[in-house]
Amino acid sequence: MTAHRPILAAAAMRTAEAAATCGLTELMERAGRGLAEAALRFAGPMPALVLCGPGNNGGDGYVAARLLRERGCPVRIAASGEPNTDLARAARSQWNGPIEALDEAPPAPLLIDCLFGTGLKRALEVAVSEALITLVEASHIAVAADLPSGVEADSGARLSPVPDFDLTVAFGALKPAHRLMPAMAGMGRVVLADIGIDAPGPWFEIGEPVLPSIAPDAHKFSRGLVHCLAGEMPGAIALSAKAAAHSGAGYVRISTSLPIAGLPLSVVQVGDAQVNDPKIGCLLVGPGLGKLPQLLTLALVSHRPKVIDADAIGHIGEPGRLKGQDAVLTPHAGEFERLFGALPGTKAEQALAAAEASGAVVVFKGPDTLVASPDGRIGFAPPAPAWLATAGTGDVLAGMIAALRARGLPAFEAACAGVWLQGRAAERAGASMIADDLVAQL
Numbered sequence: 125m126t127a128h129r130p131i132l133a134a135a136a137m138r139t140a141e142a143a144a145t146c147g148l149t150e151l152m153e154r155a156g157r158g159l160a161e162a163a164l165r166f167a168g169p170m171p172a173l174v175l176c177g178p179g180n181n182g183g184d185g186y187v188a189a190r191l192l193r194e195r196g197c198p199v200r201i202a203a204s205g206e207p208n209t210d211l212a213r214a215a216r217s218q219w220n221g222p223i224e225a226l227d228e229a230p231p232a233p234l235l236i237d238c239l240f241g242t243g244l245k246r247a248l249e250v251a252v253s254e255a256l257i258t259l260v261e262a263s264h265i266a267v268a269a270d271l272p273s274g275v276e277a278d279s280g281a282r283l284s285p286v287p288d289f290d291l292t293v294a295f296g297a298l299k300p301a302h303r304l305m306p307a308m309a310g311m312g313r314v315v316l317a318d319i320g321i322d323a324p325g326p327w328f329e330i331g332e333p334v335l336p337s338i339a340p341d342a343h344k345f346s347r348g349l350v351h352c353l354a355g356e357m358p359g360a361i362a363l364s365a366k367a368a369a370h371s372g373a374g375y376v377r378i379s380t381s382l383p384i385a386g387l388p389l390s391v392v393q394v395g396d397a398q399v400n401d402p403k404i405g406c407l408l409v410g411p412g413l414g415k416l417p418q419l420l421t422l423a424l425v426s427h428r429p430k431v432i433d434a435d436a437i438g439h440i441g442e443p444g445r446l447k448g449q450d451a452v453l454t455p456h457a458g459e460f461e462r463l464f465g466a467l468p469g470t471k472a473e474q475a476l477a478a479a480e481a482s483g484a485v486v487v488f489k490g491p492d493t494l495v496a497s498p499d500g501r502i503g504f505a506p507p508a509p510a511w512l513a514t515a516g517t518g519d520v521l522a523g524m525i526a527a528l529r530a531r532g533l534p535a536f537e538a539a540c541a542g543v544w545l546q547g548r549a550a551e552r553a554g555a556s557m558i559a560d561d562l563v564a565q566l
């Protein structure tokens with residue numbers, strides 16, 4: 125099992141830093157050391173150019189430059205201006221080499237970007253942005269301190285053009301941008317430098333789940349019954365059902381008006397929906413549903429836990445209908461906007477608002493999948509292969525979550541576990557995978 129790693133928004137990070145018992149000067153020293161060590165480990169001892177901005181991100185740069193030089197690396201510094209915090213000024217005073225102007229500095233093989241971190245508020249000035257891009261492109265290896273400059277910590281937005289980095293060293297905790305698009309795509313490898321911040325909170329990167337073990341006296345129903353409601357295009361729900369069966373459900377049943385071909389023989393096909401059967405651990409409705417809103421209505425009449433996916437999301441209409449339903453909702457961006465409208469804020473804030481409005485656990489899918497709970501928790505998915513972007517992988521995920529829910533995990537934990545397991549299965553399946561191959565890797 126890997127632990128969930130905390131994710132702190134910029135304001136929460138500042139609070140955590142202010143509460144650190146070691147003091148801010150020591151925190152900056154640790155950040156600079158973490159940066160220097162990570163850069164050395166990644167790039168080896170090559171001539172470096174450190175770009176220092178006006179705030180504490182720049183302060184980290186002055187510390188890292190000093191420590192790299194102490195380790196024997198030829199280091200130069202170029203600054204965009206004078207430091208404007210006491211911490212950064214103190215860090216700069218310990219650098220006794222020259223400081224070049226950013227727009228005149230020649231490139232170096234190793235480029236370390238300490239222009240802006242979590243304090244970025246607006247787009248970089250054009251001259252600063254151009255210098256950053258030119259120097260990164262002319263380097264062999266580019267390392268970002270905390271965040272690539274131009275990236276907004278809480279949203280993952282690029283406030284001005286941001287070049288691609290090979291390595292990003294996050295200080296103290298991951299920030300939302302490390303796991304949100306578009307920023308996460310340009311960060312290269314993301315490593316965490318421990319600076320002694322201890323700030324567990326309701327936002328975290330989803331770690332490897334602990335799954336319920338199979339009791340020695342288990343029987344098929346105690347392991348969990350998933351009931352799937354088939355609609356107009358049964359291929360999709362067949363994928364979900366297969367995924368549920370391979371995710372440890374003891375019994376998978378599909379109610380369907382016509383026999384569905386290609387299902388494992390162990391998946392039971394029935395004509396009657398029986399949605400209030402107390403043996404049902406989780407209902408699944410949506411994949412391949414088509415224009416049959418009555419099947420969603422049927423699912424909402426049931427008192428059993430449920431996963432609502434795909435076409436069913438389009439039939440909900442009013443998110444408040446889901447209150448008290450013990451539901452997991454799995455929209456992609458289009459389905460999300462259709463149900464919740466264009467919500468303001470970052471993807472994390474939108475997911476949270478959606479969870480609050482619906483009372484459901486919301487899995488807001490995409491290359492940067494988030495799992496939000498009405499109680500304020502958000503699990504950010506670790507990066508998953510882009511080859512998941514193929515038809516049917518969402519149906520597989522819905523079946524996995526339904527099985528984990530039926531096996532006894534609470535809705536939020538089941539959703540987080542499903543997202544994590546789907547990503548690892550995709551890694552094993554490889555780039556040529558189709559959704560069916562994903563099931564084979566569960």
Ligand SMILES: NC(=O)C1=CN([C@@H]2O[C@H](COP(=O)(O)OP(=O)(O)OC[C@H]3O[C@@H](n4cnc5c(N)ncnc54)[C@H](O)[C@@H]3O)[C@@H](O)[C@H]2O)[C@@H](O)CC1
Nearest residue numbers: 151152155179180181240241242243244245246247248270
């Ligand atoms: N606060 C602390 O104790 C620590 C902070 N750390 C570092 O400090 C960073 C945050 O430092 P700051 O809050 O000083 O913020 P930054 O260093 O990210 O920069 C913000 C500064 O630049 C200004 N600014 C913002 N956007 C600008 C733009 N587009 N053009 C020009 N100026 C702009 C702001 O007004 C502020 O003065 C973290 O990312 C991390 O690297 C680490 O040293 C660990 C300890």
Ligand SMILES: Nc1ncnc2c1ncn2[C@@H]1O[C@H](COP(=O)(O)OP(=O)(O)O)[C@@H](O)[C@H]1O
Nearest residue numbers: 456489490491509510512513515516517518519
């Ligand atoms: N670029 C990407 N990188 C990683 N994962 C992705 C990417 N695009 C989509 N995914 C994942 O693939 C799945 C697609 O689900 P969905 O859009 O519902 O497809 P479908 O309805 O065809 O099953 C989701 O789990 C989503 O998070």
Ligand SMILES: [K+]
Nearest residue numbers: 237240269271
């Ligand atoms: K930076």
